[in-house]
Amino acid sequence: MWDCIVIGAGPAGSAAAYHLAKQGRSVLILEKDMHPRYKPCGGGVSPEVAQWFDFDFSPAISTTVRRFRFTYEGGDPVEVEATTREPLWLVRREVFDAFLVAQAQAQGAQLKAGCAALSLRFEDSAWTVDTPEGPLRARYLVAADGAKGTVAKMLGFEARRFRMAGAIEAECATPGPADLPLCLDFGTVGKGYLWNFPKADGQSLGVGVLRGRQNRHLRDVLKDYAAGFDVELDGCAVAAHPIVLWDGDQDLHTQQALIAGEAACIVDPFTAEGIRPSLRTGVLAAEAIHAALGGGDRALESYTARVQQEIGAEMMWARRLSAMFFHLPSLGYKVGVKHPGSPQRMAQLLCGELRYSEVAQRALHRLSGGIF
């Protein structure tokens, strides 16, 4: 009987397992794939996450950037050198995720890789998880199985609140020029953006659609964008993946179980940033389960409350900003990105040194022509 089984060894699952194991709890992580495993992702990570862990992330960081370049339909550029305390981290997910799960293992968490959770049953005051290797038992569960996961549904979260988005990532093995900034293009894709994130040993190019349908063939759009960086898309590993955007607060706890990370629909609806909120929900889930194991009343309810308080409040502003920005991206770009001071604020937001609540009211006021 484990204290906790964590399903999924992405950032959310590893963060939860790390902190539970560190508290002396017995933790089993089930991961259906084998690490290192590829996850389509730009790999932009706010350095803010470092404060939630007591180890050094350096081995998992491919490179860092301070220079940000924004464009609209490929033109009208604006560049900024972020004056943040820390630069933005850029990671390769196969490295980052394998590093995190190794940190959890070093604290005593056990990993069963290549072992999927197939079904669940609550019996005799504990959870039984059926796997290809037989049933496993735990007093508590964390579902951290990501955007494509099904464990939340198995736990009874039938109607989670989220907005489904999607993105295509092209992993290019050739590094860009040494001074390549982090590039974001708005407008080419009406309700989304294109990106090129530099890595030490390559580049991550991609296209994300955050709202509504796209008429244009996204792979062709990405191909054209990549060509602008002298990158041949056909020479890259290209993969599409859904993104589960936050669309409102909801319960994230049930009988002796929590949902965390993208399984809990906590991706930023404006930037599609999911790593930072996944790590944070993993940390909070561990705190709640540790407290519950210690007999704390209403510990799991407090997880839902804390996620709403810390993440939901910010996501609400991000959703408003996203709706306004992508409704009229040309205006959004003009007043939300090009306006003096705005690129610096975008960089600060991504680096975790500014809250949406601090900037959004000002941006919404400008975008709405003073109505809000």
Ligand SMILES: Cc1cc2nc3c(=O)[nH]c(=O)nc-3n(C[C@H](O)[C@H](O)[C@H](O)COP(=O)(O)OP(=O)(O)OC[C@H]3O[C@@H](n4cnc5c(N)ncnc54)[C@H](O)[C@@H]3O)c2cc1C
């Ligand atoms: C193309 C793209 C680009 C993105 N770029 C960024 C970015 O630059 N920055 C950023 O912050 N976010 C980005 N995101 C979002 C980010 O990748 C995710 O939000 C983040 O990975 C979620 O972490 P997680 O731990 O919740 O889930 P995941 O990282 O998806 O991990 C879930 C794990 O659970 C495992 N699993 C699933 N089902 C089972 C099962 N039944 N049993 C056992 N294991 C299971 C999976 O194999 C996986 O390893 C991007 C997303 C996409 C699609």
